[in-house]
Amino acid sequence: MSSDHHRVHTSVPDTTAAIDRSLPEFPAAKPIDEDNYFRLHKPPQYLSQISRDVADFINFHHQARRKIVLVTSGGTTVPLENNTVRFIDNFSAGTRGATSAEYFLENGYAVVFLHREFSLLPYSRHYSHTTNCFLDYMTESQNGKVEVNAEFQKEMLVVLRKYRHAQKNNLLLLVPFTTVHQYLFTLKLIAQELSVIGSDALFFLAAAVSDFFLPSSRVPEHKIQSQESGGKLVVDLEPVPKFLSRLVDSWAPISMIVSFKLETDNSILIKKSKGALERYNHQLVIGNLLQSRKREVVFVTKDSDRWVKLTSDQIEANVDIESLIVPEVIKLHASSIEEKRKVGL
């Protein structure tokens, strides 16, 4: 409760040694990988409900001729048992996704926010996962009423108005996931629904998706096995098929797709980003380094790479880098729509 203890943070990743550099770049998934994956794994039970909600949302905004962005956010988990008590997690608080969603909303997009449950959400992110507890914003007035502290009033009013605006106009659809299976089934579903609006759809894939998973045929009903000898535990995982290529080729072939590449070594960031572009044949990779991702990113396309950076004044003023990233992405989306219209798509 004393502010002292808030100085200790136990979950900060070590930026000098955080990215798995020697993993091979897995090949892009093929139709057969897709067939196998979606045939061998059960869809989440709630998927039909999400399907209905997504269809209604897309239909509503399509009639209003509003562009729609799918923002993915947060890390996926890989359950090691037929439950979610023990799992492998890819850490991501969801800051990039939640913040970007706000700027898409401010720029007139409707947003489907496909997010890890309990990761940061647009607007409420300003009051979650912080060192401040919700109750620290509150005070008891002389007549026994709970009030928002005067010092937080101004900022909170701005956030609250934007939140209510999005809510009132049905501009934000929250769709949760936890496991990598849930993520992939839901991504495919939403992509296929969005393909209806073609080039007006934008995919902004900021989620941290697991590289490995335990095929359901190998997930034991009650437990992970311990080796007979010495009580060791051996977990044997398969690579997750790289479905980005399926998104580009088949699920939503006319939409613009943006993916992210997170590295720690500046000297290979652009090369790796170009590699992803070539492998998946999509429009834009936004490269970023773990240590500087809140200050600068690089836009990598087939024929250019261009840094987008906060100025030192902007850093001082706590400007979100997403307030620069999102308008740039929107410009590229507009060009992409224009080009596709020219060829009749």
Next chain:
Amino acid sequence: MSSDHHRVHTSVPDTTAAIDRSLPEFPAAKPIDEDNYFRLHKPPQYLSQISRDVADFINFHHQARRKIVLVTSGGTTVPLENNTVRFIDNFSAGTRGATSAEYFLENGYAVVFLHREFSLLPYSRHYSHTTNCFLDYMTESQNGKVEVNAEFQKEMLVVLRKYRHAQKNNLLLLVPFTTVHQYLFTLKLIAQELSVIGSDALFFLAAAVSDFFLPSSRVPEHKIQSQESGGKLVVDLEPVPKFLSRLVDSWAPISMIVSFKLETDNSILIKKSKGALERYNHQLVIGNLLQSRKREVVFVTKDSDRWVKLTSDQIEANVDIESLIVPEVIKLHASSIEEKRKVGL
């Protein structure tokens, strides 16, 4: 944003298949296991700061002759790399720990709350991890002020007053952890500091601690290894030494220690709880089933087992089972203090 989507929860564990039943019961840790573990692993860098805070807190309450409880809460992670981007997690929202801490505070205890960072906290838990966003409690008044909605006023005032009381009187010390290493180093530190107040200290160990870990000698600097063949990933884990015995024997031998046993099969719950009591030689195991843990628990001691259950009226009225558990534990703690005084401890 529409309430519809809040009906979908993606992270609910499957209570019919959630506990790892066939794992062997690992033996209690011996002094040599303790030596090896704490010698071979580096303590968290921030530990000296926590040590100072904990010592000040204990000293403050010792002078006031106030009893102190250490409540542990949330699940530990096992990093698979030298960073926390990819890790194995033991899921626990921290409801039991955060709620129990509130009732200890209401019953006059000072509380050291050793919790997984971003898991539920006492008091703020009422407004976190819920389907409601923080901003849903707020409304804009006619004169452009952010206000707490009238319907939430009464309940929030009760919570705010308790929170401010604990804060003002320095009754709650928040200490975070994320990894199992951080948890074990911090637990040992706090136990040794608490041993100063002897039988006035109570350990209420509600955290879900990982069974397995990756020894730091085997954690690669940059990554987990992928097998050459087929891009598989094999993770090879060791059992975490069962340090509860060291807590009882050496770190805080005069204090009362309460641990939890979570199962899914009612027929073995009491047997397993008795087994833990015999193995570690502590005072109380609180057994609970995943499917009914919010309605009933069983107090297992060397010579008795006794269920503590909410009545159907209490369930209807959303009474916390912790409001029954904590006073019962406090009674046992009082008897334990009495007994130890008789023998001069």
